[in-house]
Amino acid sequence: MAAGGKEPAAAITKRRAWWIALRPFSFPASLVPVLVGTAAAADAELRPGLFLLVLVSSLLIHAGTNLATDYFDFLHGVQPRATLGGVIQGGLIAAGAVHAAAIACFAVGALCGLVIVAYAGWPVLAAGVGSVLAGYFYTAKPISYGRRGLGEVTVFVLMGLVMVMGAYYVQVERLSWLSLWAALPVALLVANILHANNLRDIENDRARRKVTIATLIDRPAADYVLWALTFGAFFSVAAAVAADALPAATLLVLAALPSAWGTVRHLRERQAAGLNALVRATAALHLRFGLLLALGFVIAAV
Numbered sequence: 223m224a225a226g227g228k229e230p231a232a233a234i235t236k237r238r239a240w241w242i243a244l245r246p247f248s249f250p251a252s253l254v255p256v257l258v259g260t261a262a263a264a265d266a267e268l269r270p271g272l273f274l275l276v277l278v279s280s281l282l283i284h285a286g287t288n289l290a291t292d293y294f295d296f297l298h299g300v301q302p303r304a305t306l307g308g309v310i311q312g313g314l315i316a317a318g319a320v321h322a323a324a325i326a327c328f329a330v331g332a333l334c335g336l337v338i339v340a341y342a343g344w345p346v347l348a349a350g351v352g353s354v355l356a357g358y359f360y361t362a363k364p365i366s367y368g369r370r371g372l373g374e375v376t377v378f379v380l381m382g383l384v385m386v387m388g389a390y391y392v393q394v395e396r397l398s399w400l401s402l403w404a405a406l407p408v409a410l411l412v413a414n415i416l417h418a419n420n421l422r423d424i425e426n427d428r429a430r431r432k433v434t435i436a437t438l439i440d441r442p443a444a445d446y447v448l449w450a451l452t453f454g455a456f457f458s459v460a461a462a463v464a465a466d467a468l469p470a471a472t473l474l475v476l477a478a479l480p481s482a483w484g485t486v487r488h489l490r491e492r493q494a495a496g497l498n499a500l501v502r503a504t505a506a507l508h509l510r511f512g513l514l515l516a517l518g519f520v521i522a523a524v
C-alpha cells in the first residue's frame with residue numbers, strides 16, 4: 223500500500239533504507255482496527271496490557287507482510303518498481319536480509335500473540351495464525367493470493383473484521399453484533415486502500431500477469447468500486463445506528479465525509495503517477511474515520 227517517489231540510492235543511509243522497506247506510514251491500517259475494537263469494548267473493564275500486546279503484534283505482522291511482499295515481488299520479478307524500489311536492486315539491503323527481517327517480525331508478533339492466547343484463549347490463536355500465514359503468502363508461492371484477485375477480500379476479512387472483532391474479544395472474551403457492526407466500516411475502508419493501490423497499478427500489474435479486481439474489471443468500473451467502498455463505510459454506520467446496533471455517538475464519523483469526497487475526486491486522474499494521491503487519500507480517510515469511530519464508542523461509554 224505504498225505511494226510516492228524514490229530517493230537517489232546514494233543519498234539513502236542504511237537506517238533510511240530499512241525505514242523505506244518497513245513502510246511505517248502504512249501502519250495506521252493496523253492501528254485503527256485495534257483502536258476501534260478496543261474502544262467498542264470501552265463500557266467494560268479494559269485490559270490495557272492486552273491492548274498493547276494486540277497493538278504490537280498487529281504492527282509486527284503488518285511490518286512482516288510489507289517486507290515479505292516486497293521480497294517476493296523482487297524475487298519473482300512481478301513488480302520491479304515496488305515500494306522497496308532501489309533498496310534491494312541498489313544493494314542497500316540484501317534480498318535475503320529483507321526476507322529474514324520479515325520472518326523475524328512474524329516470529330515476534332506470534333510470540334506476543336501467544337501471551338495474548340494465555341489470557342484470552344484459543345480463538346485468538348486461530349486469528350493470529352491466520353494473519354501470519356496470510357501476511358507471508360500474500361505474494362509467496364505457491365499461494366500468492368494477492369496476485370489472484372483475492373487481495374481486497376482477504377484484507378477486508380483479516381485487517382477489518384478479524385482485527386476489530388479480535389481486539390474486542392481480547393477485552394471481554396466474547397463476541398457481539400456490536401463488534402461486527404464496528405468492524406464492517408473499518409473493513410470496507412482498509413480494503414479501499416488496497417483497491418486504490420491496485421487501481422493505480424492496473425497497467426503495471428497486467429504487464430506482469432498479476433490479477434486484481436482492478437485489472438479484471440478495468441476503469442471506470444474499478445472507480446465505481448472505490449466509490450462504493452468509500453461511502454459504504456458511512457452508510458453502514460448510519461444504518462447500524464438507525465437499527466440501534468451502534469450508539470448514536472458513532473455518527474461522529476460523518477465528520478469525515480469531506481475527506482471522503484476529496485478522496486474520490488482523485489479519480490479524475492488517469493495516469494498512474496497522479497493516482498499516488500488517491501492511495502494516500504484512502505489511507506488518510508481510513509485513519510480519520512477510524513479515530514472518529516473509536517472516539518464515538520468512548521463517548522458512548524462515558
